Amino acid sequence: MTKAVWAVDKGHSSLEFTVKHMMMSKVKGVFTEFDATVEADVNDLTDAKIEFTVDLSSIDTRKEDRDNHLRSADFFDVENYPNMTFVATNIKKTDENEYDVTGDLSIHGVTKPVTFEVTVEGVHKDPWGNEVAGFSGEGKLNRKEFGLVWNAALETGGVLVGEDVKINIELEAHKQA
Template structure:
C-alpha cells in the first residue's frame, strides 16, 4: 500500500491516563476531545508522520471538582495552555507490528521528547467500504518534567499525587480522500 493520510475517528478511539494517588491506589482519567493526523504507509510505519492535539478542557477523572482543579494554574492552566500536542520525530520498528514512536510532547507550555510503545493492530474496510487502521500505544511521562508539580505531603509519609503518568492510547483512523 502507498502512503495515505489517516484521520482519527474519536468515537472509536481513546486517550486514557492513570496516576498514583496517596501512594496506594491509581486514579484514572480520559480526554474526550482530541484529533490526530497520521500520514503513513501501514506496510512501513517507520516513515509515518503523526500529529496529535488534545483539548485539555475535556479531561474527565469522574470527579468534577478534581477535573476543575486540573484545569487551573495548579496543573494544566487551560486558559494559557488549552492543548497537549505530540509530533513524531522518529519511529523505529522493534518487532512484528511493534514500534517505538518518539516525538515532541508539549504540555503546559513545556516541550520534551518522549517515546511510546505502539502496536499496529491491523487494517481493513468497514461495512461501507471505508479503509480503516488501528493502533494501540502505551507510555509513561513524569508530570514534573512539564512543570506540573502541585502536590501535598501525606501525614503517613509520601505525597498525594504520584509523578509518573501512565498513558494508554487506542486509535482507529480512516483513510482520507
C-alpha cells in the same frame, strides 16, 4: 500499500491516563477532545507523519472537583496552556507491527521527548468498503518534568499525587480518499 492520510474516528478511539493517588491506588482519566494527523503506510510506519493535539479542558476523571483542579493553574493551567501536543520525530520498527514512536510532547509550555510503544492492530475494510486501521500505544512520563509540580504531603508520609503518568491510546482511523 502506499502512504495515505488517516482520519481518527473519535467515536472508536480513546486517550486515557493513569496516575497514583495517595501512593496506594490509581486514578484513571480520559481526554474526550483530541485530534490527530496520521499520514502513513500502515505496513511500515517508519516514515509516518504523526501529530496529536489534545484539548486539556476536556479532562474527565469522573470527579468534577478534581477535573476543575487539574484545569487550574496548579496543574495544566488551561487558561494559558489550553492544549497538549505531540509531534513524532523518530519512528523505529521494533517487531512485526510494533514501533517505538518518539516525538516532542508539549504540556504547560514545556516540550520534551517522549516515546510511545505503538502497535498496528490491523487494517480491514468496513461493511461500506472503507479501509480502517487500528493502533494502540502506551507510554509514560514524569509530570514534574513538564512543570506540573503541585502536590500535597500526606500526614502518614508520602504525597497525594504520583509523579509518573501512564498514557494509553487506542485509535481507529479511516483512510481518506
